[in-house]
Amino acid sequence: MNFNYFWAMPNKETFKIKPIKDILEKVTSNQDLRIIDPFAKRKHEFALLTNDINENNDTHFNECASIFLQRFEDNSVDLILFDPPYSLRQVKECYDKIGNSLTHEESKTFFSNIKNIISKKLKKGGLVISFGWSSVGMGRSRGFDKIELNLICHGGNHNDTIMLMEVKS
Ligand SMILES: C[S@@+](CC[C@H](N)C(=O)[O-])C[C@H]1O[C@@H](n2cnc3c(N)ncnc32)[C@H](O)[C@@H]1O
Numbered sequence: 001m002n003f004n005y006f007w008a009m010p011n012k013e014t015f016k017i018k019p020i021k022d023i024l025e026k027v028t029s030n031q032d033l034r035i036i037d038p039f040a041k042r043k044h045e046f047a048l049l050t051n052d053i054n055e056n057n058d059t060h061f062n063e064c065a066s067i068f069l070q071r072f073e074d075n076s077v078d079l080i081l082f083d084p085p086y087s088l089r090q091v092k093e094c095y096d097k098i099g100n101s102l103t104h105e106e107s108k109t110f111f112s113n114i115k116n117i118i119s120k121k122l123k124k125g126g127l128v129i130s131f132g133w134s135s136v137g138m139g140r141s142r143g144f145d146k147i148e149l150n151l152i153c154h155g156g157n158h159n160d161t162i163m164l165m166e167v168k169s
Contacts, residue, residue: 002148010154010161015044019152020163027129027165033078036080038065038114041083046082054098069117077121083131084114086159110134115142117135122168130164136166145169 006019015021027036028046040059051068061068065084079136083092088107095102101111114169118128118140128144130137138144148165 001146004148006150006152008152010158011106013041014161017152017161019150020131020161023150023163024129025076027127028079034075034076035079035081036069036072037081037083038068038084038118039084050163055102056096066117069114069121072121074075075123078123078124079127079129080118081124081129081131082118083115084111086132106131115139119137119143120169126167126168128166128168130162133159133164135164136168138168143169 004019008018008020011017015024025048025123035047035049037044037047037050037059040047041054041057042050043050043059049061051061051063051065052059053062053064056061060151085094088102088110091107091110092102115138119138122128126136135146135149139145143168146164146166150163150165152161152163154160
């Protein structure tokens with residue numbers, strides 16, 4: 001696995017963090033790829049179709065990611081950008097904003113449920129790029145190999161951003 005370490009200014013928008021933006025520009029440059037972003041916050045140049053549960057966010061669809069992903073046939077997507085809330089606390093904050101609630105039962109399976117659906121929708125040889133505070137990613141149990149880990153340090157008291165690339169093998 002390739003490992004890269006960067007220092008970059010933090011940004012509320014993940015894809016505006018310089019090294020992340022640079023890598024995404026390269027990886028998504030092939031116009032023929034079917035690239036989707038189920039937790040997008042806004043439309044952007046890296047994905048053909050974007051989605052965000054919050055209707056105030058300007059994305060192509062405003063659905064729960066688990067519903068948005070069902071729009072795609074199994075084994076049909078080349079690349080999924082996976083930039084969800086980074087913790088259950090952040091999920092709760094997002095849900096509070098839109099008046100949704102997250103039951104204790106739902107919270108236990110929130111991340112694993114989405115990862116299972118992502119894994120189905122991706123083509124064999126397709127990529128998932130995950131962002132967050134953990135490098136767990138999709139994992140071997142779902143048939144993924146880690147190919148690149150980018151650790152972005154933001155200095156001060158900020159958490160690092162972990163950008164993990166995995167291929168469906
Ligand atoms: C980390 S942010 C995405 C940041 C974005 N990639 C950027 O570069 O700015 C996570 C987004 O997921 C959305 N979200 C939270 N729960 C969701 C769900 N169940 N389905 C779809 N979107 C959700 C939030 O509204 C939030 O905009």
